[in-house]
Amino acid sequence: MNDLNNNSENNILDPNQSAPDQVETSAQPGDEFEREPVPQRSLLGFKSFIGMYAGEHCAGTELMLGPLFLASGASAFNLIVGLLLGNLLAVFSWMFMTAPIATRARLTLYYQLEKICGRKLVTLYNLANGVMFCFLAGAMITVSATAVGLCFNIDMPGLYDYYPNSIGWVLSVFGVGLVISVVAAYGYQTVSRFANIASPWMVLVFLAFGFVALPQLGVDSFGNFWAVANENIWKGGEPFEGYAKFTFWHIVFWSWFCNMAMHIGMSDLSVFRFAKKSWYGIASGAGMYVGHYFAWISASLLFALQLHRNPLNQDVLPGPMAYDAAGIAGLICVVIAGWTTANPTIYRAGLAFQAIIPKVSRFKVTILTGLLATLAGMFPWFAMKLLDFVALYGMLLMPMGAVIFVDFWLLKKFGLQSNYAELSRMTFNWAAGLTWFLTLGTCILLVKFAGIQIYFVSLPGWFVAAVLYVVLSKYYQQKVHQSASA
Amino acid sequence: MRIILQIISWIALAATLVPSMLYCVGSMPLDMVKWIMLLATIVWFAVTPFWMNRKPSA
Numbered sequence: 001m002n003d004l005n006n007n008s009e010n011n012i013l014d015p016n017q018s019a020p021d022q023v024e025t026s027a028q029p030g031d032e033f034e035r036e037p038v039p040q041r042s043l044l045g046f047k048s049f050i051g052m053y054a055g056e057h058c059a060g061t062e063l064m065l066g067p068l069f070l071a072s073g074a075s076a077f078n079l080i081v082g083l084l085l086g087n088l089l090a091v092f093s094w095m096f097m098t099a100p101i102a103t104r105a106r107l108t109l110y111y112q113l114e115k116i117c118g119r120k121l122v123t124l125y126n127l128a129n130g131v132m133f134c135f136l137a138g139a140m141i142t143v144s145a146t147a148v149g150l151c152f153n154i155d156m157p158g159l160y161d162y163y164p165n166s167i168g169w170v171l172s173v174f175g176v177g178l179v180i181s182v183v184a185a186y187g188y189q190t191v192s193r194f195a196n197i198a199s200p201w202m203v204l205v206f207l208a209f210g211f212v213a214l215p216q217l218g219v220d221s222f223g224n225f226w227a228v229a230n231e232n233i234w235k236g237g238e239p240f241e242g243y244a245k246f247t248f249w250h251i252v253f254w255s256w257f258c259n260m261a262m263h264i265g266m267s268d269l270s271v272f273r274f275a276k277k278s279w280y281g282i283a284s285g286a287g288m289y290v291g292h293y294f295a296w297i298s299a300s301l302l303f304a305l306q307l308h309r310n311p312l313n314q315d316v317l318p319g320p321m322a323y324d325a326a327g328i329a330g331l332i333c334v335v336i337a338g339w340t341t342a343n344p345t346i347y348r349a350g351l352a353f354q355a356i357i358p359k360v361s362r363f364k365v366t367i368l369t370g371l372l373a374t375l376a377g378m379f380p381w382f383a384m385k386l387l388d389f390v391a392l393y394g395m396l397l398m399p400m401g402a403v404i405f406v407d408f409w410l411l412k413k414f415g416l417q418s419n420y421a422e423l424s425r426m427t428f429n430w431a432a433g434l435t436w437f438l439t440l441g442t443c444i445l446l447v448k449f450a451g452i453q454i455y456f457v458s459l460p461g462w463f464v465a466a467v468l469y470v471v472l473s474k475y476y477q478q479k480v481h482q483s484a485s486a
Numbered sequence: 487m488r489i490i491l492q493i494i495s496w497i498a499l500a501a502t503l504v505p506s507m508l509y510c511v512g513s514m515p516l517d518m519v520k521w522i523m524l525l526a527t528i529v530w531f532a533v534t535p536f537w538m539n540r541k542p543s544a
Binding site: 193194196197198200201204205207208209211212214215219220326327328329330332 | 498499502503505506507509510512516519520521523524526527530531534535538539
C-alpha cells in the first residue's frame with residue numbers, strides 16, 4: 001500500500017490518492033488494491049484518518065489564504081462564523097457523499113471512474129487533474145520561496161505582481177523548485193516520513209503565529225477580543241483593488257468548496273476505501289478545524305499585524321510575516337510547509353501525467369512535472385489569486401464527482417446500467433464525457449453572463465451535472481444497445 | 487529509551503506553543519518566545535525521527 005513507486009511499475013496509477021503514507025502505513029507492503037476492493041483485513045482504524053487529515057490540511061498555502069481573506073474585505077463575524085459553517089459543510093460532504101460510496105465500493109477514484117467512464121476519458125481527467133496539481137504545487141513553491149528570498153534579501157513580488165518581478169525571485173523559485181522536484185523524483189517516501197514528523201510541530205507553529213499577533217494588534221484580554229477583532233483585525237469594508245468582496249456567504253461557500261475536488265469531486269474515495277465505517281468521514285474535521293480554520297485565522301492575523309504597522313504594506317509574503325512573528329522557527333515553518341505539501345502534489349501530478357505517457361520513466365516525468373510547477377511558481381499570480389484558482393480547481397473536477405454519485409446511487413433507479421463503460425467495454429463513455437464538458441460550459445456561462453461568481457457556481461453546477469448524466473445516459477445507453485443489436 | 491525520547495518530543499512540542507501563549511498574556515518577551523521556539527524546533531526534529539514512524543522494539 002505504502003509503496004507508490006509500485007503503482008507506476010504496474011502501470012496502475014491513481015494520482016488522486018491523498019497522503020498515502022499516513023493512511024497506508026499499517027497496510028501490508030505491496031497491497032495496493034488498485035483494481036480490486038480493499039479486503040476486510042486491510043481496513044484501517046479511525047485514528048489513521050485523523051492524523052492524515054490534520055497533517056494534509058495544514059499546508060504552506062494556508063499562509064496565503066488567511067491574508068487573502070483580509071484582502072477581500074472579510075469582517076470578523078463573517079470570517080469566524082463563515083469559516084465555522086463552511087468547514088462544517090465540507091466535513092458533511094466527506095461524511096455523507098464521499099465516505100458512503102468509498103466504504104461500499106472500496107475502490108480507488110481512478111478505478112471507479114474507469115468502470116464508469118472508460119480508460120480514455122479517465123486519461124483526459126488525469127490530464128486536467130495533473131495540470132491543476134502542477135499549478136497548486138507552483139503556489140506552494142512560491143510560499144517556500146518567500147522564506148528563501150528573505151534570507152537573501154531578494155526583491156519579492158507584491159500583491160499585484162502576477163508575473164516574475166526580479167531575477168532574484170526567479171532564481172529563488174528555481175532553486176526551491178529544483179530541490180523539491182529532485183527530492184520528489186528520488187525520495188518521495190523519505191519526505192513523506194519527514195512530513196509526518198513535521199506535521200504536529202507545524203500545526204502548533206501556525207497556532208503560535210496567532211498568539212504572537214493578538215497582543216500586538218491590541219488584544220490584551222479575552223473580553224476585548226471581539227472589539228479589537230472588528231476595529232483592528234477583520235474590519236470588513238472594501239476589498240483591495242482587484243479582489244472580490246467576501247461576504248458571509250462567500251466565506252461559507254469558499255471554505256466548503258476549497259477541497260471540492262476531494263469530497264464532492266470524490267478524489268478521496270481512494271482514502272476512505274480503507275475506512276471500516278463511513279462515519280470515519282468525520283475525521284476530515286481534524287483537517288478542516290485544526291488545519292484550515294485555525295491556520296487561516298492565524299495567517300490572517302499575521303497579515304492584519306503587518307497592515308496595522310504599515311497600512312501601505314499590502315504584500316502577502318508568508319516568509320517575512322512568519323519571521324516577524326516567530327523568528328527563525330517561523331521561517332523554517334514556511335519552508336517546510338511549502339516543501340512537504342508541494343512534494344506529494346508534484347508526485348501525484350507526475351503519476352497523472354505518467355498515466356498518459358506510460359513509457360516514460362516515473363523519474364523523468366516527476367522531474368519534468370516539478371519543473372513545470374516551478375515555472376508556475378515563478379508567476380506569483382497562482383499564489384496571489386489563490387482564492388480564485390482554488391475555486392476554479394474545484395469547479396473543474398466537480399462534474400465527475402456528480403457522475404460518480406449519480407452512477408452509484410441513482411442510475412439503476414432510472415432503469416439504467418451503472419459502471420457502463422465496464423459493461424459495454426467502451427473506452428470513452430460519451431454520457432459521462434459530455435456531462436463533464438457541458439457542465440463546465442454551463443458554469444462558465446453562468447459566471448460570464450448570469451453574474452454568478454465562481455465561488456458559488458459549483459453548487460448549481462453539481463445539479464446540472466447530475467441531471468445531464470441521467471438524461472445523457474438514457475439516450476446513450478439506448479443508442480449503444482440499438483447499434484449492438486443491429 | 488523510546489519513552490524518554492517521546493517525553494522529550496512532547497516537551498519540545500509544548501515549548502513550541504506555550505511561549506507564544508505566555509507572550510499573549512504578557513508573561514514573556516517576544517525575543518525569548520522566538521528563541522525558545524527555535525530551540526524547541528531543533529529538539530523536536532532531532533529527537534522525534536528516532537521514535538515516530540518506527541515500530542517499538544520487542
